[in-house]
Amino acid sequence: MTASSVLVVGAxxxxxxxxxxxxxxxxxxxxxxxxDQLRAGRLDDAVEIVVGDLTRPESLRAAVDGVDAVIFTHGAEGSEETIEKVSYGGVRDVLGLVGGRETRIVLMSAVGVTARTGMYNTAHLADWKRRAERLVRASDQPYTILRPGWFDANGPDEQQLVMRQGDRYHAGSPSDGAVARQRIAQVLVAAIASQAAVGKTFELVAEPGPATRDLEPLFAALPADPSGLDGVGDAANMPLEEEPQRVRDDLRRLGGDDSRR
Known part of the structure; x- marks a missing residue:
C-alpha cells in the first residue's frame, strides 16, 4: 500500500x-x-491538529479515523503505571481503533529495549516498550520498528547511517550508538513509503562517514522479522508464558497467539 495520510502520535x-x-x-x-492544544502552535501550519490523550482511548477515535499510516514517536517517564499506560497502552488502543483496516505502522522504540537489567529498564521502561513492539508485530499490519540510538549524541563527522539488528549493545551510554534527531525523523517518514522496510525491526545509529542519502539499500539489506513476537536476533529472554495475563489478552485480541515466542 502507498500511504497518503499519516497520524503522528507524540507530535x-x-x-x-x-x-x-x-x-x-x-x-x-x-x-x-x-x-495540549497550546503546544500544537509549534507545528507546521499544514498539520491537522486533533486533541486526545493516550490514557483515554475514547479520545483517540477522531485522530485515527481515515488515516492510512501511523507513526508512533511518543514516550513516557515516571512510574511504571504511567509508562504502561502511555508507552504500551497508547499503542494498544490506537491499533485497536485501526482494527482490520490496512494501515502502515511505524513505531519508534529504543536501543536497549531487550535489556531486562540495567538503566534501560528502570521502572520496566524497556519491558513496556518491548511489549508495545510485540503488539505491533501481532497486529498483522504492515509495520516497521525503529530503535534509535542516543539522540544527537553523535559527533559532527558521524553522519553515515547504520541499521543494526539484535539489540546487543546495553552499556547504557552513547557508546551503544547515537544518531541525530533529524535523521531519525527522516527514516521514520521514509519507512512509510518503503516496501523494503515492511516487517523489519532495526536499531538506527550513525557512524563516521558522509551523510547517507539513499535509505532503500539499507532497508533492503535487513532480514525481516521471523514469524513470532520478537525482532530478528532478539534475545529470547521474555517468555510469553511469564508475561502478565493482561498483556497476553491484548496480544490475543490483536491477532497474536499464546503459542508464539
Missing amino acids: TGSIGRLVTAEAVFQGLRTRALVR
Whole structure:
C-alpha cells in the first residue's frame, strides 16, 4: 500500500515535531495527536491538529479515523503505571481503533529495549516498550520498528547511517550508538513509503562517514522479522508464558497467539 495520510502520535515531542515537518515536506496529509492544544502552535501550519490523550482511548477515535499510516514517536517517564499506560497502552488502543483496516505502522522504540537489567529498564521502561513492539508485530499490519540510538549524541563527522539488528549493545551510554534527531525523523517518514522496510525491526545509529542519502539499500539489506513476537536476533529472554495475563489478552485480541515466542 502507498500511504497518503499519516497520524503522528507524540507530535509535540522532540522527535514528533521533526516527523510532522518531514511528513508535510514529503507531501503527506499530516495529522498530529496532541494532548495540549497550546503546544500544537509549534507545528507546521499544514498539520491537522486533533486533541486526545493516550490514557483515554475514547479520545483517540477522531485522530485515527481515515488515516492510512501511523507513526508512533511518543514516550513516557515516571512510574511504571504511567509508562504502561502511555508507552504500551497508547499503542494498544490506537491499533485497536485501526482494527482490520490496512494501515502502515511505524513505531519508534529504543536501543536497549531487550535489556531486562540495567538503566534501560528502570521502572520496566524497556519491558513496556518491548511489549508495545510485540503488539505491533501481532497486529498483522504492515509495520516497521525503529530503535534509535542516543539522540544527537553523535559527533559532527558521524553522519553515515547504520541499521543494526539484535539489540546487543546495553552499556547504557552513547557508546551503544547515537544518531541525530533529524535523521531519525527522516527514516521514520521514509519507512512509510518503503516496501523494503515492511516487517523489519532495526536499531538506527550513525557512524563516521558522509551523510547517507539513499535509505532503500539499507532497508533492503535487513532480514525481516521471523514469524513470532520478537525482532530478528532478539534475545529470547521474555517468555510469553511469564508475561502478565493482561498483556497476553491484548496480544490475543490483536491477532497474536499464546503459542508464539
